[in-house]
Amino acid sequence: MFPLRDDNPTELFPFVTILIIAANILVWLLVQGAGVAEPFLNSLCAYGAIPAEITGAIGSGETVSLGEASCTIGGHTWSTVFTSMFMHGGWMHLLGNMWFLWVFGNNIEDSMGHLRYVIFYVLCGVLAALAHIFIDPSSAIPTVGASGAISGIMGGYIVLYPKVRVHTLIFLVVYVRVIPMTALAVLGLWFGLQLFSGLAAGTGSGGGVAFWAHVGGFVAGVVLIKLFARRKLVEAKHAGIVLTREQIGRFGSW
Numbered sequence: 001m002f003p004l005r006d007d008n009p010t011e012l013f014p015f016v017t018i019l020i021i022a023a024n025i026l027v028w029l030l031v032q033g034a035g036v037a038e039p040f041l042n043s044l045c046a047y048g049a050i051p052a053e054i055t056g057a058i059g060s061g062e063t064v065s066l067g068e069a070s071c072t073i074g075g076h077t078w079s080t081v082f083t084s085m086f087m088h089g090g091w092m093h094l095l096g097n098m099w100f101l102w103v104f105g106n107n108i109e110d111s112m113g114h115l116r117y118v119i120f121y122v123l124c125g126v127l128a129a130l131a132h133i134f135i136d137p138s139s140a141i142p143t144v145g146a147s148g149a150i151s152g153i154m155g156g157y158i159v160l161y162p163k164v165r166v167h168t169l170i171f172l173v174v175y176v177r178v179i180p181m182t183a184l185a186v187l188g189l190w191f192g193l194q195l196f197s198g199l200a201a202g203t204g205s206g207g208g209v210a211f212w213a214h215v216g217g218f219v220a221g222v223v224l225i226k227l228f229a230r231r232k233l234v235e236a237k238h239a240g241i242v243l244t245r246e247q248i249g250r251f252g253s254w
Contacts, residue, residue: 001151002169003103003186004178006162014106016114020099020121025144027086036089041124045071048142049084049129053077053119058137064140071142081133085125093129097146103166104157111160111229118227124220131216137199143210148217151194154219158187160234191218 031047033039052058054077058145088094109117128148162184170177191214198211 004167007165008107010106011112012110016117017109019035019107036043044142045082047087048144049080050142051133051137051139054139081129084144085146085149101150105153108153108156116228121149124217125149127220128213128217132210133215135212148213151214151217152221154187155218155226159225
């Protein structure tokens with residue numbers, strides 16, 4: 001199940017969403033070497049969030065194995081809760097996250113203005129990382145990806161726009177169709193899958209996926225969205241009212 005687009009036009013130009021996408025791509029290319037072995041592995045150790053490093057479950061200076069590579073504990077510690085949001089584990093990880101951010105993020109930016117959106121995005125990402133750390137505080141595996149923050153975007157979306165149609169690509173063995181579904185159905189199913197997978201995997205990551213970060217980010221978005229969204233902007237959109245630039249500014253486009 002893969003969302004392609006939604007029937008939810010925007011009033012504000014989503015330049016923050018575009019900047020976040022650009023930042024993630026630049027970090028992948030310039031810091032992570034586009035996946036080339038040495039810079040990629042170094043980036044995971046230096047900027048990925050390692051729960052055992054952050055909680056002190058493994059002593060500073062100790063080396064932990066990551067298959068063919070290894071990380072020395074005692075690096076950036078708490079700052080990696082933020083930096084890990086801009087790191088990715090591969091091309092598909094990056095492109096998938098950025099697509100989800102584009103489909104759902106522009107409307108969340110539209111609902112609250114640019115500055116509030118930045119704060120909301122980062123806060124959801126931090127809370128998602130903390131949820132993962134809380135579930136598995138002794139893990140020595142670096143956690144990377146924007147998906148925790150994007151999960152928060154999706155949590156906010158399901159609260160604000162549950163009835164909006166999302167055109168979704170469905171794969172069922174040989175059955176492939178694009179089906180319009182409500183955001184409540186698409187995002188509700190997605191969250192249910194993350195929760196089920198997290199419970200099945202127990203603590204930590206299942207198959208290399210930090211499901212509890214997804215769950216934590218989504219819940220954070222659901223809880224925080226009403227604190228950040230501009231009620232007048234959301235109400236106008238639900239009513240189908242096209243606002244002028246002056247009206248948007250009066251309601252608070254920041």
